[in-house]
Amino acid sequence: MHKVGIFGGTFDPIHIGHLLLAEHTCEVLHLDEVWFMPAADPPHKDYQPLATGQERLEMIRLAIEGHPFFRLTDIEMERGGVSYTVDTIEELQRRHANHAFSFLMGADMVNYLPKWHRIDDLALRIEFIGVQRPGTTLHLNELPAHIRDKVKMVEIPLIELSSTEIRERASQGRSYRYMVPEPVHQFIQRNDLYESKS
Incomplete structure (x- = not known):
């Protein structure tokens, strides 16, 4: 089976923290x-x-271009509407029967798993990869056993970076050059994506 980690998010914008997380998880x-x-x-x-x-x-396409193990999937964009992971995974498994999918998420989302839409169905289909940064509080023992058993934890180096901070810096005219890959930086500037409208 071809082992694939699905990294979902808004990516507004994608930044180097996302790429380092994906690279580290892929390797480990x-x-x-x-x-x-x-x-x-x-x-x-x-x-x-x-x-x-x-x-x-x-922006994702620009950020991952040339990386041998990174791919972009637009499956949720293609479907539109509210994106429930279980619907997406069912569709991916229909399309790629020889792939074993895992879902990457921050430790905060691991804590939230019992509230996910159709979580019991989803837990039967995939494993969850919880990415824990130093200082993150995780309540793994509080999860129901059938969910907890499907969670693998990976610790990554501490990178204090968020898409929110990048959007704020862009709207204030402050530099965020080294927080995103250079092609993404140029794309944001060229399209005035997060420029303040006031």
Whole structure:
């Protein structure tokens, strides 16, 4: 089986923290590939992306270009609407029967797993890769056993970086040059993506 880690998120914008997380996880767990999957309409976030779906897809494409183990999947964009992971995984397994999928997430989302839509069905289909940064509080023992048994934890180096910070810096005219890959930096500037509208 071809081992694939699905890395979902809004990626508004993708930044070097995302890429380092994917690279480190791929190496530690011996994944064959990591697929970046931007959400069309994430159910767990009140925040609506500032960049369009096409702009976020293009930024990911630019960020991972040339990497041998990174791929982009637009499956949730293609489907549109609220993106429930279980629906996406069912569709991916229909399309790629010889792939074993895992789902990458931050430790904070691991704690939230029991609230996920159709979590019992999802836990039967895939493993979850919980990425723990130093200082993150994890409540793994509080998860139901059938979910806990499907979680693998990976510790990554501490990188204090977020898409929110990059958007704020861009809107304030402050530098974020080395927080994103250079092609992404140029794309954001060229399209004035996060420029303050006031």
